[in-house]
Amino acid sequence: MASTSASTPSLPPVQTVWRIVRSGDPAKALVKDENAPVPKKIPKGYVLVKIQAASLNPVGFKLMQLAPNSFLQRVAENDFAGEVVDPNGEPRFKIGDQVFGTIPIPDSIKTGQGALAQYSYAPAKSIAHRPEGIPPNEASGIPIVAVTAHAALYQIGKLEAGQRIFINGGTTSVGLYAVQIAKALGCKVYASASGKNEEFLRNLGVDEFYDYTKQPIHEALVQNPPSSKFDVILEAVGNAFVPLYTHSEAYLAPNGAYISVGPTPHGLGETLSLLWNVFLRPKWAGGTRRRFKFIIPSKTGELLDEIAKMITDGKVKPFIDSVYKFDDVLSAYDKILIGHARGKIVVETA
Missing domain, CATH: 3.90.180.10 (Medium-chain alcohol dehydrogenases, catalytic domain)
Structure with a gap:
């Protein structure tokens, strides 16, 4: 000591x-x-x-x-x-x-x-x-939310300029940083939130907006998938949105990544659904043929230095x-x- x-x-x-x-x-x-x-x-x-x-x-x-x-x-x-x-x-x-x-x-x-x-x-x-x-x-x-967003997009999603990302929960603390980091990288950003936040998110740079209060997001994306499938989906709300993942083959590229900030299911039924559909269900039994990743950021101080520079440069606030x-x-x-x-x-x- x-x-x-x-x-x-x-x-x-x-x-x-x-x-x-x-x-x-x-x-x-x-x-x-x-x-x-x-x-x-x-x-x-x-x-x-x-x-x-x-x-x-x-x-x-x-x-x-x-x-x-x-x-x-x-x-x-x-x-x-x-x-x-x-x-x-x-x-x-x-x-x-x-x-x-x-x-x-x-x-x-x-x-x-x-x-x-x-x-x-x-x-x-x-x-x-x-x-x-x-x-x-x-x-x-x-700290935690910006580092989480940065790690999701760069370390896990390997996001590059010109790619497409869907952020479920654009006005969450993680979502706000993810929108800004993705735009600074030069990506096309799709995001969900309640309708009252549409103007706010579009002013922040969101290209396409989805109002989750009108229709479940996975249904909206299945019915009207993007012209080019997403390279990354970031689930930034922190709940177990199992349908968004299990239907993702319709709108997530085959080599794309579905990244979650950490689902917290409510109740036994949702817990079992999460375990089966995300972790246990094999591909041959109808399992989702897309990568599911949790965010576990590392090197926090180094990432904070990078984020501080982005803030100083006016790319993120x-x-x-x-x-x-x-x-x-x-x-x-x-x-x-x-x-x-x-x-x-x-x-x-x-």
Whole structure:
């Protein structure tokens, strides 16, 4: 263990954090702890950050609802923006650097650290310097969703200029970045959302729009497939849209990829359908002859550096739906539980 350096600014002995103490909805699972110790010893490979803002991710409340209590004893959430107060020997950072990044869930489970705190330490490999001109509130909403979109399109989808991509959930946090990254790459972008968001998405660069409230998306695509089939389908909503995958031979190129941010089926029937149709059903028994991939991003810090450059160059911009004060965390979770946010829900921790 590496101890805090002598040059580190004086730190308070305690801080306020929002801690997960049990499973259930956020109102039941979270406790505001105003006497939590500020970390004094930082493990090697980690950087201590004074958190300025944190953003909520759906995986946060889903884990609270579903995971066993032993899995949950930690500070909540992962994405943040803040200021380095102890670089802990990491050469890329110095005291006072403005950074943004994430505390990956495995690290959070191991260390107990989280973003809904005033001070936390994060893996140096999972943070980057904040893009110039982007305030902490906006920067805190970038990491997981932007890295996920970038990894889906580049690492998994191998998307190239001139290709076609369909994004199911164009106004989700991942979808908004995917639209912008695909347009910056020079692709033709098709996207779904509710009709009220059509103008917004077209202004963002979407070429063809589908209103999911009028007709199931897979039916609309089967009835009117694109003139050239999609090279990539990105399921960015986070639900188990099994029909969109099982009907994809009608609109996804044979060598194309169906990529999901991570389906979360509801109920036993949907779970069994997902397992059979996506993972178990062989091709000779009618299985879908298209690749199904989950997104598991790696090299977060490197990708954040690339995304920061895209933001600085004006190719991508972050979107914030709403901002809450640190005392209003439960209200922020109420908003994300309702759904239909257009951009990230952010909590100011400073």
